[in-house]
Amino acid sequence: MDASILLKMVADVAPERVAVGPARSGLTYAGLLSRAEALAGGLSGLGVDHVALVDVNSALVPQLFYGASLAGLPFVPLNYRLADDALRAALARIAPAVVVVGEEQRDRCAGIDGVTALTASQLPAGGLERVGPGDVSALLFTSGTSGEPKAAVLRPAHLTSYVLSTVDLLSAGADEALLVSVPPYHIAGISSLLTSVFAGRRILLLPSFDPAAWVELAHAEAVTHAMVVPTMLGRILDVLEAEGRTLPALRHLSYGGGRMPLPVVERALRLLPHVDLVNAYGLTETSSTIAVLGPQEHREALASGDPAVRARLGSVGRPLPSVELQIRDENGRTLPAGEPGEIHVRGGQVSGEYLTHTATDAEGWFPTRDRGWLDAAGYLFLDGRADDVIVRGGENLSPGEIEDALLAHPAVADAIVFGAPDVEWGEVPVAAVVLRLPAEEAELRDFVRARLRSAKTPARVLVRDALPHTDTGKPLRRVLRAELLASLS
Numbered sequence: 001m002d003a004s005i006l007l008k009m010v011a012d013v014a015p016e017r018v019a020v021g022p023a024r025s026g027l028t029y030a031g032l033l034s035r036a037e038a039l040a041g042g043l044s045g046l047g048v049d050h051v052a053l054v055d056v057n058s059a060l061v062p063q064l065f066y067g068a069s070l071a072g073l074p075f076v077p078l079n080y081r082l083a084d085d086a087l088r089a090a091l092a093r094i095a096p097a098v099v100v101v102g103e104e105q106r107d108r109c110a111g112i113d114g115v116t117a118l119t120a121s122q123l124p125a126g127g128l129e130r131v132g133p134g135d136v137s138a139l140l141f142t143s144g145t146s147g148e149p150k151a152a153v154l155r156p157a158h159l160t161s162y163v164l165s166t167v168d169l170l171s172a173g174a175d176e177a178l179l180v181s182v183p184p185y186h187i188a189g190i191s192s193l194l195t196s197v198f199a200g201r202r203i204l205l206l207p208s209f210d211p212a213a214w215v216e217l218a219h220a221e222a223v224t225h226a227m228v229v230p231t232m233l234g235r236i237l238d239v240l241e242a243e244g245r246t247l248p249a250l251r252h253l254s255y256g257g258g259r260m261p262l263p264v265v266e267r268a269l270r271l272l273p274h275v276d277l278v279n280a281y282g283l284t285e286t287s288s289t290i291a292v293l294g295p296q297e298h299r300e301a302l303a304s305g306d307p308a309v310r311a312r313l314g315s316v317g318r319p320l321p322s323v324e325l326q327i328r329d330e331n332g333r334t335l336p337a338g339e340p341g342e343i344h345v346r347g348g349q350v351s352g353e354y355l356t357h358t359a360t361d362a363e364g365w366f367p368t369r370d371r372g373w374l375d376a377a378g379y380l381f382l383d384g385r386a387d388d389v390i391v392r393g394g395e396n397l398s399p400g401e402i403e404d405a406l407l408a409h410p411a412v413a414d415a416i417v418f419g420a421p422d423v424e425w426g427e428v429p430v431a432a433v434v435l436r437l438p439a440e441e442a443e444l445r446d447f448v449r450a451r452l453r454s455a456k457t458p459a460r461v462l463v464r465d466a467l468p469h470t471d472t473g474k475p476l477r478r479v480l481r482a483e484l485l486a487s488l489s
Helices: 003-013 029-044 058-071 083-095 154-168 187-199 211-220 228-242 262-271 295-303 307-314 399-407 440-453 476-489
Strands: 018-020 048-053 075-077 097-101 115-118 137-139 151-154 178-182 202-205 224-229 252-255 276-283 286-295 323-328 341-345 366-374 380-385 390-393 396-399 412-422 425-433 460-463
Touching: 003 029, 003 058, 003 154, 003 187, 018 029, 018 295, 029 058, 048 058, 048 083, 058 187, 058 425, 075 440, 115 154, 137 187, 137 262, 154 187, 154 286, 178 211, 178 341, 187 202, 187 224, 187 276, 187 286, 202 380, 202 399, 211 228, 224 228, 228 262, 228 286, 262 276, 262 295, 262 307, 295 307, 307 396, 380 399, 390 412, 396 399, 396 440, 399 412, 399 425, 412 476, 425 440
Parallel strands: 018 202, 048 075, 048 097, 075 137, 097 115, 178 202, 178 224, 224 252, 252 276, 390 425, 425 460
Antiparallel strands: 137 151, 276 286, 323 341, 341 366, 366 380, 390 396, 412 425
């Protein structure tokens, strides 16, 4: 079974329900299937191995995804924000391919051997001859926080396993609408598309994220569901506060893609008490979500006087029933509750496969390269990427823990902590912050020391106007580390 089968099931049962776009004029599920079949017929005749996309979100994305699926071809959405050489290198890796481009991207993708660049209006259409499911549903180039992006391979079994284990057929009400604002090359965009289609939910796609535009579209289209990344949520809350809006139609807001600062979660619970918040943790290689902190768990944690329960607001919840999860040390030993290590997962939705190699072991366990720990009740807490761990005098320090302490200070709007070389300790933590109010470096360092301890206190606190993040909100610590080292050389 592949993703196109799931669309056909919905189109057969609820053909006139709106699938994509405005409630009054959007594309129905029958229309979405028809457009996908026409695209599949045209794509099948091009003699290519991959169908790529280099453009912003639009109603074309679901049509192209399901069209590629029906044609038995992998869908490869690429980051249109990449530098020209990196973008062209990624396209060269998937030749022979057709790449669908926006007008602004056409020249950037032209002249690559084995790659045909077409705009949406140039896409061929044709009658679809029956094609079996392709071996690969999607190739997603991981954004990563270091090194060259890897192309993660997601097969039909991975994606359908995720969908069927998390949502029921046509389980959405006829009034439900999902706002997708993450870019099409992110796994959250693919998984939101898959699960909402199978649930029968209407989908709205924001071309690129802007907090004011997000709030306006959510209000105008009575959006009931949305998914955001950490950097988006804080900016959305800023707009809501400034405009005095509450978005009464919104019922369900999931967030993920990076560590969410605890103060932002608490603020969202205050400003949107009627909204069910869900923290969804996952990776490209796991076909999206593998752990969830649900709405009731959010509310119970916020209201609890028990420190252990209250702390769960800073967790990513518990693993899905369909996923196994372990915390392991550097020797592969499974660690008990409370001990930090690397997160390993396995299950039907876990790929762990790349174009060049497979990262899973003989028993199917995938090393995520994320560090974390489980509490006694099985809640998962993230400590950041394994490569980001700061080793100070032989002791491993979590940059995320120090960032959370800084973000608790009323003057700090954003914070990224990274390791810097030190003659005495090997490495020491250094913090870069964006301030919303004036604050002295000594004040911020003392604030962290009082909440953590001396070893975890930043050796320096650098003030910046903005901090580097990936499109999905992950901190780019390597960029700040390189800037610091360059300034010292």
